[in-house]
Amino acid sequence: MDISKPVSGLSSLIQNPNIFHPGLSIDCVVFGFHEKTLKVLLTNYKGFDFWMLPGSFVLNDENVNNAAHRILYELTGLENVFLRQFYLFGDANRRIDRKNTRDVFESLYGIKLDDKHWFNRRFVTMGYYALVDYTKVKISPLSENERVEWKDFDSGLPEYADHNTIMHKAMETIRFQLGLIPVGRELLPEKFTMSELRVLYETILGKPLNRRNFERKVLSYDYIDKLNERLKGVAYKSPTLYSFNLEKYKQAEVKGLNTEWL
Amino acid sequence: MDISKPVSGLSSLIQNPNIFHPGLSIDCVVFGFHEKTLKVLLTNYKGFDFWMLPGSFVLNDENVNNAAHRILYELTGLENVFLRQFYLFGDANRRIDRKNTRDVFESLYGIKLDDKHWFNRRFVTMGYYALVDYTKVKISPLSENERVEWKDFDSGLPEYADHNTIMHKAMETIRFQLGLIPVGRELLPEKFTMSELRVLYETILGKPLNRRNFERKVLSYDYIDKLNERLKGVAYKSPTLYSFNLEKYKQAEVKGLNTEWL
DNA sequence: ACAAAAGTGTTAAATCTACACCCATGG
DNA sequence: CCATGGGTGTAGATTTAACACTTTTGT
Numbered sequence: 001m002d003i004s005k006p007v008s009g010l011s012s013l014i015q016n017p018n019i020f021h022p023g024l025s026i027d028c029v030v031f032g033f034h035e036k037t038l039k040v041l042l043t044n045y046k047g048f049d050f051w052m053l054p055g056s057f058v059l060n061d062e063n064v065n066n067a068a069h070r071i072l073y074e075l076t077g078l079e080n081v082f083l084r085q086f087y088l089f090g091d092a093n094r095r096i097d098r099k100n101t102r103d104v105f106e107s108l109y110g111i112k113l114d115d116k117h118w119f120n121r122r123f124v125t126m127g128y129y130a131l132v133d134y135t136k137v138k139i140s141p142l143s144e145n146e147r148v149e150w151k152d153f154d155s156g157l158p159e160y161a162d163h164n165t166i167m168h169k170a171m172e173t174i175r176f177q178l179g180l181i182p183v184g185r186e187l188l189p190e191k192f193t194m195s196e197l198r199v200l201y202e203t204i205l206g207k208p209l210n211r212r213n214f215e216r217k218v219l220s221y222d223y224i225d226k227l228n229e230r231l232k233g234v235a236y237k238s239p240t241l242y243s244f245n246l247e248k249y250k251q252a253e254v255k256g257l258n259t260e261w262l
Numbered sequence: 263m264d265i266s267k268p269v270s271g272l273s274s275l276i277q278n279p280n281i282f283h284p285g286l287s288i289d290c291v292v293f294g295f296h297e298k299t300l301k302v303l304l305t306n307y308k309g310f311d312f313w314m315l316p317g318s319f320v321l322n323d324e325n326v327n328n329a330a331h332r333i334l335y336e337l338t339g340l341e342n343v344f345l346r347q348f349y350l351f352g353d354a355n356r357r358i359d360r361k362n363t364r365d366v367f368e369s370l371y372g373i374k375l376d377d378k379h380w381f382n383r384r385f386v387t388m389g390y391y392a393l394v395d396y397t398k399v400k401i402s403p404l405s406e407n408e409r410v411e412w413k414d415f416d417s418g419l420p421e422y423a424d425h426n427t428i429m430h431k432a433m434e435t436i437r438f439q440l441g442l443i444p445v446g447r448e449l450l451p452e453k454f455t456m457s458e459l460r461v462l463y464e465t466i467l468g469k470p471l472n473r474r475n476f477e478r479k480v481l482s483y484d485y486i487d488k489l490n491e492r493l494k495g496v497a498y499k500s501p502t503l504y505s506f507n508l509e510k511y512k513q514a515e516v517k518g519l520n521t522e523w524l
Numbered sequence: 525a526c527a528a529a530a531g532t533g534t535t536a537a538a539t540c541t542a543c544a545c546c547c548a549t550g551g
Numbered sequence: 552c553c554a555t556g557g558g559t560g561t562a563g564a565t566t567t568a569a570c571a572c573t574t575t576t577g578t
Binding site: 210213220236 | 540543547
C-alpha cells in the first residue's frame with residue numbers, strides 16, 4: 001500500500017476539503033473475536049463520550065475500496081484485510097452528525113461550523129465490514145484527538161448519527177452470508193481449536209450448535225488441517241489445534257462452498 | 263409513488279445539473295425471464311448503436327434507494343419492484359462514457375461538452391439489480407431521444423463505459439444469492455409451471471437440474487401452491503400451474519429459507 | 525399411434541440428529 | 552479422584568440422487 005500518513009483525520013479535512021469526493025463517505029465495521037465475544041473497533045474524540053464507527057472521506061483520485069483499505073491500514077496496521085461492501089446508506093437527509101461534530105470542532109479546533117459548511121452537506125456513506133484477527137491488530141488512532149478501542153458488539157454502543165444502524169446491518173449481513181464467507185479463517189488466529197471455531201459460529205448465529213455434528217460438518221469440507229499440536233495450559237484435556245489450508249480452501253471456494261443449492 | 267414525470271432524462275440534466283448529487287449515479291440491471299431466456303432491459307440513444315444500462319443521477323433531496331425505484335417506475339411502470347443494491351463501482355477514474363456522451367450531446371442537443379463540464383466529473387455508481395415480471399412491464403423511455411428494449415442476457419451487449427462489467431457482476435450476485443432470494447416469485451408470472459421454474463433456475467445456474475428432484479425439493483419448502491388449473495394449448499400433456507403463496511413464503515423467510523447452515 | 529413432456533414411485537447411498545461413552549488434564 | 556471439556560462411535564430418521572415407468576396431450 002502506498003500510504004505514508006493518515007489523510008482521514010479531521011485536521012486534514014478542515015485544511016482542504018476539496019481534495020475529497022463531494023458527497024460520499026465510508027464507514028467501517030471492523031469485527032474481531034476475543035475470549036468468546038464479538039468485538040467492534042470504535043473511535044471517539046478525546047473529551048467526548050460518544051463513540052463512532054471508524055470512517056473517512058474518499059479522496060478525489062482514490063478508488064472507493066482502496067479508501068476503505070486505507071482506513072483499515074491507518075487504524076490497525078493490517079493490509080489485505082477481508083473487507084466487503086455491504087450497504088450504501090443513502091437517506092436524503094443523511095449527513096455528518098451535526099450536533100456532535102459542531103461541538104467537537106469548537107472544542108478541539110476552535111472552529112465554528114455553520115450550517116452551510118462543506119461538512120454539513122449531504123453525504124451518503126458506503127458501509128464496509130471487515131473481519132480481522134484480533135491478535136494481530138495494532139491500534140493507532142487516525143488523529144491525535146481520537147481514541148480507538150475494541151468494544152463488545154453486544155452493548156448498544158455507537159451513538160453518532162446512524163452508526164448504530166450501520167453496525168447492526170453489518171452484523172445482519174454477516175449472519176446472512178455465514179455459509180459463504182470464511183468467517184473462521186478471518187476472525188481466528190492461525191491456530192485455533194474446534195471449540196473456538198464453534199463458539200464463533202454460535203456467537204454469530206446466536207444459538208448453540210451440536211458439538212459433535214459441527215465438527216463433523218466443518219471437517220467434511222476438507223479445508224481445515226488438523227495439526228500435530230495441542231493447546232497447553234488448560235485445566236482439562238488439551239484440545240487439538242487446527243488451521244485453515246488456503247490451498248484447499250480456494251479449491252472448495254471454486255466448487256461453490258455452501259452455494260450448493262441444487 | 264409521488265412521481266409525475268421523468269426527471270432523469272438528459273435534457274433535465276443539461277438544464278439544471280445542480281439539483282443532483284454531485285458524484286453519485288445509479289445503474290440498474292433489470293432482469294426478466296421470457297421464453298426460457300434471461301432478459302435485460304437496455305437503453306440507447308436514437309441514431310446510435312451502443313447500448314446502456316438504464317441509470318440516472320440522484321436528486322439532492324432524494325433517498326438513493328428511492329431514486330432507483332423512481333427509475334424503475336419511469337421505465338417500466340412498475341412499483342414495489344424487487345430491487346437490491348449489489349455493488350458500488352468506485353474506481354477513481356470512473357465517469358460518464360466520455361466519447362459516447364460527447365457524440366450524443368453534439369448530435370442530439372447541439373451542445374459541446376468540454377472536459378471540465380459537470381458531466382465529465384468523477385462519478386461513482388451504485389449498482390442495483392431488479393427482478394421483474396416480464397409480462398407486466400410496459401416499457402416507456404426516459405426521454406424522447408432514447409429507446410428501451412429487452413435484450414437477451416447472453417449476447418455481450420452493453421458497450422457503454424463499464425456497463426458490461428456491471429451487468430455481469432449483477433448476474434454473479436444473483437447466482438450467489440440464489441438460495442436466499444425469491445427468484446421465481448419475482449421473475450415469473452403469477453401462475454407458472456414447474457418446468458418454467460426449473461428452467462429459470464437452470465438458466466441462472468447454467469446447468470441442468472434433475473426434474474424429479476427439483477420438484478420435490480421446491481415443494482418441500484411449502485410456499486408454493488398447486489393450483490386446480492392446467493396450462494392449455496401445449497402439444498403434449500398439459501402441465502399443472504403453481505403459484506407462490508405469499509403468506510407461507512414470509513413464514514419460511516423468517517425461519518431462514520436456505521440460510522439453514524447448521 | 526407417436527412424440528414430447530408431465531407426473532409419480534422406488535431404492536441405495538449419503539447425511540443429519542441426538543445421544544452416549546470414554547479420555548486427558550490440572551487442581 | 553473429580554470436574555471439565557475433548558474426542559469419537561452409533562443407530563434411526565431424513566434427505567439426496569439417479570432411474571424407470573406411466574400418463575396425457577396435439578398432431
